[in-house]
Amino acid sequence: MTLAKAQPGKIPATVITGFLGAGKTTMIRNLLQNADGKRIALIINEFGDLGVDGDVLKGCGAEACSEEDIIELTNGCICCTVADDFIPTMTKLLERENRPDHIVIETSGLALPQPLVAAFNWPDIRSEVTVDGVVTVVDSAAVAAGRFADDHDKVDALRVVDDNLDHESPLEELFEDQLTAADLIVLNKTDLIDAAGLKSVREEVASRISRKPTMIEARNGEVAAAILLGLGVGTEGEIANRKSHHELDHEAGEEHDHDEFDSFVVELGPVADPTLFVDRLKTVIAEHDVLRLKGFADIPGKPMRLLIQAVGSRIDQYYDRAWAPGEARGTRLVVIGLHDMDEAAVRTAISALV
Ligand SMILES: Nc1nc2c(ncn2[C@@H]2O[C@H](COP(=O)(O)OP(=O)(O)OP(=O)(O)O)[C@@H](O)[C@H]2O)c(=O)[nH]1
Structure with missing residues (x-):
């Protein structure tokens, strides 16, 4: 080149x-x-x-x-x-x-x-x-x-x-x-x-x-x-x-913004059964046309946090690092979709998975 x-x-x-x-x-x-x-x-x-x-x-x-x-x-x-x-x-x-x-x-x-x-x-x-x-x-x-x-x-x-x-x-x-x-x-x-x-x-x-x-x-x-x-x-x-x-x-006189897209963070407690959680998460993503979801889950008994990465309803997951000493364990997921995504419905559906 x-x-x-x-x-x-x-x-x-x-x-x-x-x-x-x-x-x-x-x-x-x-x-x-x-x-x-x-x-x-x-x-x-x-x-x-x-x-x-x-x-x-x-x-x-x-x-x-x-x-x-x-x-x-x-x-x-x-x-x-x-x-x-x-x-x-x-x-x-x-x-x-x-x-x-x-x-x-x-x-x-x-x-x-x-x-x-x-x-x-x-x-x-x-x-x-x-x-x-x-x-x-x-x-x-x-x-x-x-x-x-x-x-x-x-x-x-x-x-x-x-x-x-x-x-x-x-x-x-x-x-x-x-x-x-x-x-x-x-x-x-x-x-x-x-x-x-x-x-x-x-x-x-x-x-x-x-x-x-x-x-x-x-x-x-x-x-x-x-x-x-x-x-x-x-x-x-x-x-x-x-x-x-x-x-x-x-x-032509129009402004640019990111109003077409929306994102929010869902915070949850521990996830007892990660396999079932991820499986059901796929359904929530597909039903609500979530574009991207990523974050970490707290799996009881595991010293490491589970990294969750969804692109559409394809999900990758792996334990990426140990929870640091003093770090509050928790499950936090960022959800990104088009602006007409129903945030309340997605929150409720994801919260119901734990
Ligand atoms: N099967 C497959 N998965 C991939 C490939 N490249 C990346 N991924 C997975 O796709 C997901 C998203 O990858 P990222 O690298 O986080 O994508 P990104 O473009 O940085 O995402 P944003 O920053 O959210 O826009 C992760 O789960 C990756 O492991 C690939 O070539 N094949």
């Missing part, structure tokens, strides 16, 4: 984006464990009030990135808090005596990468850092299952009765916006689909964007550091040509 536009003296920053649960944190964890001796500072932005990603990454014990190099931005989606949150964080990072070799930024699964990349054109940042590249992680199984494809016939039919329906679904728009910003697309979770499925995912992804960024395939986010880092694009100089739906709408 070309290094022509790499800027000597500036710290390269890689922006990693992709929809909820695509595998961004998993890919970064793998990167930190195989960083070819680079010292990496990590800025993580998560949607939902429970820093699960930060916890997962801090617990990975990789030498490339100590705990002080992991910075969590928790005041909402990074694309909306660029001036208040991201710029001051970057400035502080750059003032450090011991500067990192590379900065990796994980956006929330609901963030538009464009405003973040554009922030690298701010004078204080531009002189010191450049965007090495934007990497968009795709959940190939979710694409194959039609998660991001609107039923256009249905929408067209609804539009006949409601002219205000001029938007694609929020999922479809975000999916396209995150692809539009990409310098490299990682088609992840290839283990969950067959070769024919993967071929149609490639075609579908390609059909969503006019540019042709490189597309690679991965499982469990296993992509070599030499591929992810060192793209040398300087994306901040090109981002004006990769406008999101929201920027285009904004030019």
